[in-house]
Amino acid sequence: xxxxxxxxxxxxxxxxxxxxxxxxxxxxxxxxxxxxxxxxxxxxxxxxxxxxxxxxxxxxxxxxxxxxxxxxxxxxxxxxxxxxxxxxxxxxxxxxxxxxxxxxxxxxxxxxxxxxxxxxxxxxxxxxxxxxxxxxxxxxxxxxxxxxxxxxxxxxxxxxxxxxxxxxxxxxxxxxxxxxxxxxxxxxxxxxxxxxxxxxxxxxxxxxxxxxxxxxxxxxxxxxxxxxxxxxxxxxxxxxxxxxxxxxxxxxxxxxxxxxxxxxxxx
Numbered sequence: 001x002x003x004x005x006x007x008x009x010x011x012x013x014x015x016x017x018x019x020x021x022x023x024x025x026x027x028x029x030x031x032x033x034x035x036x037x038x039x040x041x042x043x044x045x046x047x048x049x050x051x052x053x054x055x056x057x058x059x060x061x062x063x064x065x066x067x068x069x070x071x072x073x074x075x076x077x078x079x080x081x082x083x084x085x086x087x088x089x090x091x092x093x094x095x096x097x098x099x100x101x102x103x104x105x106x107x108x109x110x111x112x113x114x115x116x117x118x119x120x121x122x123x124x125x126x127x128x129x130x131x132x133x134x135x136x137x138x139x140x141x142x143x144x145x146x147x148x149x150x151x152x153x154x155x156x157x158x159x160x161x162x163x164x165x166x167x168x169x170x171x172x173x174x175x176x177x178x179x180x181x182x183x184x185x186x187x188x189x190x191x192x193x194x195x196x197x198x199x200x201x202x203x204x205x206x207x208x209x210x211x212x213x214x215x216x217x218x219x220x221x222x223x224x225x226x227x228x229x230x231x232x233x234x235x236x237x238x239x240x241x242x243x244x245x246x247x248x249x250x251x252x253x254x255x256x257x258x259x260x261x262x263x264x265x266x267x
Contacts, residue, residue, distance in 0.1 A: 030198045031096035038103035038191055043184050045114045048177040053121055060173065061122050063240025069127040070134070070229065071165070072115040074158065078108040081155065088148045100195050107188040114181050121177070134229045138222060149203060153215050156196040157222050160255050163189040164248060172241040204263040216265040223253050 082105035089098045119125055138158070163186060170182035207215070230238065231245050238245040 028096040028198075031100050031195075034191060034194055034198065035099045035103055038100070038107070041187060041191070042106070043110075045110060045117050045181065045184075048180050048184075050117070050121065050177045052176045053178070054175050056122060056173075056175065059240050061124070063237040064118070064169070064172075065122060065124045066127070066237040067165070067169070067234060067241070068115055068118055069131075070234075071162070072112065072119075072126050073129060074138070074162065075108060075112040075115060078155070078158070079105065079112060081151065082108055085148055085151050088151075092148065097195075097199060104192055104195065107192070111185055111188065114185065118178070118181065134225060134233070138225050138229075149207070149211075150215060150218060152196060152199060154218060154222060156193065156259065157219055157256055159189050159192050159196075160259065161226055161252050163193075164252050164255070168238075168241065168243045168248065172243065200263050204265075207264075209266060212264060212266040215263075216260050219256050219260055219265070223256055226252070 082101060086098065086101055086105070089101060166182045166185045166189065170179050170186070173179065227249050230249050235245040238248060
């Protein structure tokens with residue numbers, strides 16, 4: 001709970017029995033404004049102009065099927081992660097952050113729906129999940145975060161990765177519904193980044209040196225796993241959609257490094 005919240009200051013507290021407790025809200029302006037923005041920016045996958053899909057290049061389609069298969073695993077994992085971490089942030093008493101996370105969970109569900117819709121549009125299906133041990137390993141590494149803070153840092157790294165990939169997907173085709181789908185994803189991801197910035201601007205200064213080093217090392221592990229995926233198994237598929245896998249990886253790695261430096265996470 002924020003130090004300035006009424007309950008933390010001994011203010012009113014209400015209980016409806018059991019474990020459900022309601023504290024008089026203390027709206028952190030940044031978090032509340034972000035939640036309001038999320039409410040205003042909600043959109044529907046079904047409302048996109050799928051009738052204007054057009055003909056899809058076979059080589060592009062082959063690349064996208066391969067690239068979206070691990071992404072659908074990732075978005076499903078993001079939904080699960082939000083469900084897992086909501087009780088933790090609630091237990092911390094950080095109700096402003098909890099409010100934003102509920103909106104974030106709806107975004108993740110929409111991304112999963114949107115990727116499923118893409119496979120319908122491509123008249124294809126994701127490759128079996130058993131083939132994506134690399135992506136499952138990345139999800140497991142995020143979910144094994146020792147705290148809400150470490151989990152959120154892992155989520156931000158995943159969002160940096162996803163944001164760069166979704167931008168590449170959007171720019172790889174002239175199909176109107178596909179462009180609009182990934183444009184919507186990018187708008188959602190931008191809010192998720194803002195949530196992380198707000199949270200760590202408040203919390204990162206409290207971390208011990210050991211925590212700072214651990215979070216920097218956590219980032220390194222995730223980036224190494226992603227490099228093996230995008231520059232290895234998926235390299236040819238990246239080229240099929242007109243994207244250089246090495247350039248993509250270097251851009252993502254540099255963005256993660258900048259973010260770690262901004263938060264003061266020690267190398």
